[in-house]
Amino acid sequence: MFEVKRISMIYDMETEEKLYALKGFDLSLPDKGLIGIIGPSGSGKSTLMYCLSTLKKPTDGSILYNGMELTTASDAEREKLRRREFGFVFQKHYLVPYMSAVDNVMVAGIGKEADTEKKAKDILEELGIKEREFSKKPAKLSGGQCQRIAIARAVINDPKVIFADEPTASLDHENAFNVMKILKAYSEDRLVLVVTHDKSILKGSDRVIEMWDGEINMAGGEER
Numbered sequence: 448m449f450e451v452k453r454i455s456m457i458y459d460m461e462t463e464e465k466l467y468a469l470k471g472f473d474l475s476l477p478d479k480g481l482i483g484i485i486g487p488s489g490s491g492k493s494t495l496m497y498c499l500s501t502l503k504k505p506t507d508g509s510i511l512y513n514g515m516e517l518t519t520a521s522d523a524e525r526e527k528l529r530r531r532e533f534g535f536v537f538q539k540h541y542l543v544p545y546m547s548a549v550d551n552v553m554v555a556g557i558g559k560e561a562d563t564e565k566k567a568k569d570i571l572e573e574l575g576i577k578e579r580e581f582s583k584k585p586a587k588l589s590g591g592q593c594q595r596i597a598i599a600r601a602v603i604n605d606p607k608v609i610f611a612d613e614p615t616a617s618l619d620h621e622n623a624f625n626v627m628k629i630l631k632a633y634s635e636d637r638l639v640l641v642v643t644h645d646k647s648i649l650k651g652s653d654r655v656i657e658m659w660d661g662e663i664n665m666a667g668g669e670e671r
């Protein structure tokens with residue numbers, strides 16, 4: 448699904464000593480499965496994920512997504528991909544504070560409003576959010592509930608890829624486990640990329656990519 452060649456990233460081209468956030472490696476990613484990206488803070492995990500998901504453009508190298516070159520695609524094409532084929536989950540849930548749980552999911556929907564509403568409710572229920580919570584605003588919901596609503600928002604358009612950057616970092620152990628269970632289930636027939644500095648949440652992933660100082664080191668990952 449992704450074919451990455453010699454990807455490199457330098458944030459600040461002006462400085463004399465160029466600091467590489469990504470140091471020119473190749474990577475290929477399958478159509479489905481749960482892939483963990485692990486490594487210490489500053490090793491380039493987020494940069495890699497943002498380049499893959501078109502939120503950032505690498506300084507050099509090529510990223511093919513189903514045959515489409517992302518590094519030279521227009522802003523409109525890149526935005527369309529993000530909206531239709533990619534879903535995003537971050538450490539912070541970024542829910543809109545004045546919107547209800549259901550509206551926070553629907554706001555990302557690209558289908559007809561009636562269809563989107565039904566779908567939003569179905570997904571929320573699947574993720575264990577009860578009907579009585581649908582009309583509540585984020586401030587009245589727990590951190591774990593908010594993160595599940597953020598996941599519902601990420602999957603409302605059936606994305607082919609989910610990019611999750613430290614999705615469990617602000618959750619307690621039980622909620623972190625539940626969020627990973629949801630992402631694991633989604634990865635049965637889609638690609639889910641999870642960036643983390645916490646190896647324990649990657650049990651059951653199909654592959655783990657270790658990052659260190661802008662480079663990668665492929666490891667096996669655990670069996671399903």
Ligand SMILES: Nc1ncnc2c1ncn2[C@@H]1O[C@H](COP(=O)(O)OP(=O)(O)O)[C@@H](O)[C@H]1O
Nearest residue numbers: 458459468486487488489490491492493494495
């Ligand atoms: N917006 C930015 N501007 C300049 N440097 C950045 C920026 N974002 C990240 N970096 C640098 O790039 C490197 C990799 O960062 P990042 O991808 O965020 O790592 P990680 O997600 O593994 O913590 C670090 O040295 C970081 O300081």
Ligand SMILES: [Mg+2]
Nearest residue numbers: 492493494612
């Ligand atoms: Mg990061």
